[in-house]
Amino acid sequence: MPIRSDWHIHTRNSCDEAALTVRDLLAGAAACGISDFGITDHVHTPYNLLDIEAARREFDAACPPASAHFGVEISCVSEWELEKIARGEVERPVYGIREGGPAGAELAVGLPEEERRRLGIEYVVAGVHWPLYVPYEADAITRDYHRQLLFLACHPMVTIIAHPWWWMGRWRDTDGIYRSDPWLDDFTRIPAAMHREFSEAVRANGKAVEINLGAMILNPTYTERFRWQYGEYLAALQSEGVTLSIGSDCHDAIYGSDFDRAEQILERLGIDMSILWRLPSREY
Ligand SMILES: [Zn+2]
Ligand SMILES: [Zn+2]
Structure with a gap:
């Protein structure tokens, strides 16, 4: 499908x-046969809200069809960094404050509910993007990511959990491929009990999980073996009753993804494409 x-x-x-303009997105989505979609620029902390205001203006000016939507991608951050930023202690906190916070810091999202409403944000994709002040050690990072994933799965503002267990940064081989810690060598390193707890939280709170x-x-920086293991994890979530959604995570100036290849992979994984998450068209 x-x-x-x-x-x-x-x-x-x-x-x-x-780098994509909204106009080019509208044309590109039509060319790729993508009929229902949404834009989701980053909000790590309120510092990024000027970007979302600009996105909102560009989106409205492009006269999008009712099946095009305005969302955001938020990160899991800490109360500690939000407070420091609110006090004006950091000059350009584009990615919040990534060092120096307390381990076990109280978790938070950087998008106040009143700002979500003011900007007309229809849905919120939320991802774990970095460890929060724990040592760079695989077990500590696994526990920290799980804690963040559960927080997002239970947060009332969140609609879709983006890319669970995505990793970038440390432990990248010189040829650009990730083959080792924290779980890129073998996805089964992550305890099954964590997956069960996450799956239950997602279902109990009516969230979707992103493919x-x-x-x-x-x-292309992950091994084929890892990507297949990860796909099996997503297929298992769906078989447990979790709703999955599709996200290209396109950052290019030209809209697109290798949708044909993705379709083949999802088909081989046994993922049912007829029951994916979808936002109804906007009403005017
Ligand atoms: Zn992300
Ligand atoms: Zn993204």
């Missing part, structure tokens, strides 16, 4: 290297 939706797309307004194409299923 072809992929027809994409709920994780970055525009040039995002704080990272994303992220660019950062996970098609990520």
